[in-house]
Amino acid sequence: MTKIMAINSGSSSLKFKLFEMPNEEILVEGGVERIGSSSAIFSYKFEGKKVAKELEISDHEAAVNYLLSVLIDEKMITSYEEIEGVGHRISHGGTYYEDATLIDEVVEERIGELGVLSPLHNPVNLIGIRSFKKVLPNTKQVAIFDTSFHYSIPKKNYMYALPYEYYEKYGIRRYGFHGPSHQYVAEESAKLNPNGKKTITCHIGSGASVSAVLDGQSINSSMGFTPLAGLVMGTRTGDLDPQIIPFIQEKEGLSPQEVKELMNTKSGLLGISGVSNDYRDVEKAADEGNERAQLALDVFAHQVVHYIGAYAADLNGLDTLVFTAGIGERSSRVRTSITNYLTYLGVSIDEEKNNKNELSIEADDSKVKVLVIPTDEEIIIARDVMRIAKLG
Structure with missing residues (x-):
């Protein structure tokens, strides 16, 4: 069995699920709300027990570090090496990515570059990636883009009636998200x-x-x-x-x-x-x-x-x-x-x-x-990690 962490970062929140794959069993799930506040809420559900705490979490890096410490402290995992893959939901993939991809320095650079097109999400998505890399440097990290599912949209539906050169030069088109x-x-x-x-x-x-x-x-x-x-x-x-x-x-x-x-x-x-x-x-x-x-x-x-x-x-x-x-x-x-x-x-x-x-x-x-239908973006993320990172 393979443990996969799915991370879904919002502008002031972070949701997570730790899966055992490929049977898709949720080992622990939770999230942090009101990041950047002195009254942030960290909550999780583990082995049928629900816990919620109010504490100060200054930014997304602090949220990631606190989450990882709780995984060890509460014996949800015995070591970080148990987590073989981390999947990050990324808002904008631009013209670069039609599918999920393994994260390297080039991918990070492009995610940061595309922050101008998704200012509420791409920058904090990137913080999440770098925060996990610090603690889990040898773990495969995968970017799953909000835009990828919509790459099947036909050209007549995604083009804007601007001079065509702006599509060619800057990739200005409809992408679709979520x-x-x-x-x-x-x-x-x-x-x-x-x-x-x-x-x-x-x-x-x-x-x-x-x-x-x-x-x-x-x-x-x-x-x-x-x-x-x-x-x-x-x-x-x-x-x-x-x-x-x-x-x-x-x-x-x-x-x-x-x-x-x-x-x-x-x-x-x-x-x-x-x-x-x-x-x-x-x-x-x-x-x-x-x-x-x-x-x-x-x-x-x-x-x-x-x-x-x-x-x-x-x-x-x-x-x-x-x-x-x-x-x-x-x-x-x-x-x-x-x-x-x-x-x-x-x-x-x-x-x-x-x-x-x-x-x-x-x-x-x-x-x-x-x-x-209650959505489950995290299971899509976990499945893509298994597929892209060739785990399991």
């Missing part, structure tokens, strides 16, 4: 609806994207050249008229970097509601009569509906609709607000099943299978 999540739920949905060839997967969390999947392959996805495009998100704008950017720069006297920060960290649910980037907080405010909070929820849902409609056209129909990620898995409200506008596609949900967050929530008369 690849491991879309891949996992698409594979699981195919098991649950084997005759369903035309699938739309909705990864709805603080970051959010919709993908069109035909016969298991991505043919379109809402995020674009960067993870900023597409849906309204927790703090990200999603799609907007590009002329707005120089307009705001001129009117507000902002630098390009300040505009990037505005669009990436001050917009989305937070920007419209003025309440929070957390869907749960915005939902609560809306229930208390906050009109801007309700508007944020309505805009959020409408954008998902907009992309589902577009991708049903791309697929020339729809067999299966999948909701996943934090909001998609847990909010019956968001699923109702989206599916209410999809009756023309034959979508109908059973509200009792929906309110219970059941796996299959379509009504008996629905022409489309509607699934709520």
